[in-house]
Amino acid sequence: MTFTVEQEALRDTVRSVLQRHAEPWKLLCDQVGVAALLIPESHGGLGASLREAQVVAEELGRALSPAPFLGSGVLATQAILETGDEEAAARLLPLLAEGAVAALAWTSAEGTWDPSRAAFTASGSVVDGHARYVLDGDIADVLLVVADTGGELGLFEVDLQQARRRHTPAMDETRRLADIELTAVQAVRIGSGDFRRGLGRTRDLACAVLAAEQAGAATRALEITISYTKQRKQFGRPIGGFQALKHRMADMYVATETARSAAYATSEPNADLPRLAAVARAYCSEAFSAVAAEMVQLHGGIAITWEHEAHRFFKRAHGTAQLFGQPHHHLRRVVPVGT
Template sequence: MTFTDEQEALRETVRAVTERHAAPWKVLCDQVGVAGLAVPEAHGGLGAGLRELQVVAEELGRALVSAPFLGSVVLATQALLESGDHAAAARLLPRLAEGSVAALAWTPKNGAWDPDEVAFCANGPTLDGHAHYVLNGAGADVLLAVAETDQGIGLFELDPQHARIVPSTGMDETRDLAEFELVQTPATRIGTGDFRAGLRRVRDVACAVLAAEQAGAAARALDITVAYSKQREQFGRPIGGFQALKHRMADLHVLVETARSAAYAVSEPNVDVSRLAAVAKTYCSEAFSTVAAEMIQLHGGIAITWEHEAHRYFKRAHGTTHLFGQPHHHLSRITPTVM
């Protein structure tokens, strides 16, 4: 993996902000421009690419920052860019670059995040259906939804005053999720034609960015565990000095570094983004879950107390495993089906 000087500077800046501020999102938007990271310069953004999104996601993952990054900066912004609707982009993207939050309602209750299976159905100018796991849906200023139409999948904008939004409580308290219940809800079409291919590309970008977040969170969880193993004593010596635990943490280090490589492989030039995004989502989900489980075990009883941060990493690992499709869903995109 190679990073430009600008990318390394972005990493250092985001890490410094997350370390200094308990609620860093406003600072990241106002002083770093994270909200407009993927928005083209013509619409007031920074015009950054996938790797820059991953760099920010990795640092946000390390600190388990609760922010509308995946939901607004990644999912919704990418959906608008993929729509090809220049008028809608010119109207909405500058708002997102300035810090307005957008949400994309997509998946039904099964949480498959499948471009061929969406939560809503379009009936003329209205939408009906029930979407689950809508990132940052409860506080969003711009509401987007994908729905089945007579011509395939379409992207729509909803009026927040007409959409019924129900906040949902998941295991991970740091991830803002909601449900959208639409009954003959007025909607405005964005773009023309079948949005299915664009939705696949949106999912690939989301998986790649989430994989970087998982790698960052796994790395930080391992750092915390190693530091604790040097403090906790058994039989008159730190447990980190026992050979068996040294081997376990060495294995976890290799797992974390491999996960990071898998995540950033997606943003290398001239690669099969779709396939590598599936690889990254599958591998990083399992790697993070393994590290989080080991974190709980190696910390002992203190790890399951509310005061310790170990349980937060464990919950984030569980939540991200299901987000944007479970690993076995993506595994089927990597390996051919055997008849």
């Protein structure tokens, strides 16, 4: 993994903003331009690469930030671009580049995130259905939905005033999820033709960015754990000096470093994004869950209290493992069942 001077500067700037501000989204958009990273310059964006988006996501993961970067700056933005609809892009993307929040409603209660299926149906310009697990859906300024038009999938923009939106309390309180319900709602289709391939590419990109976020969170969890074991004493010495705990933290270190490698492999030149995104999505989920579990174990009883941050990392690990498909779903994309 190599990073340019500009990418390292981006990392430092994002980390500084996150450390200084409890609600960083506006500053991240106004001063850093994170919402505009993946938006082409022709539509008011920065035209950056996947690698820059991953750098931002890694820092957001370290801070367990609820900033709507993944749902708006990556998932919804990429969905619009995948349609190839220049009129819609010219109308919506400049708003998103400035920090307006967009949400993509797609999956049903099963949460499969299958690019060949959608929670909504469309008859002409009328959309019906009920989507779950919509990232930032309750605070979105722009609402996009994927709907089955009877033989193909399409992307639609719906009127927020006609949508029933409800914040969904979840185990992970650092990630905003919502239910979106539409009943005979008028919508505007974005693009034409079947959106399945575009939706698949959108999911791959989101998986690659999420993997970087998970790697960042796992790395921070390890740092906090190491710091604690240097301070906590038992039998008159820091517990970090016990060989058994050293071995466990060494395993945690290997997991975090390999997770970072898997995540950033997706943004290497000429990378096979669909395959590598599936690998990163599966591996980073498992690595983060393992590190978070060890974090709780090595902190002892205090780790499960509301006052300690270890339980927040544990919940984020299990929450992110469900996004965009569970790890075993993505493993099937790499190694088909029966091989």
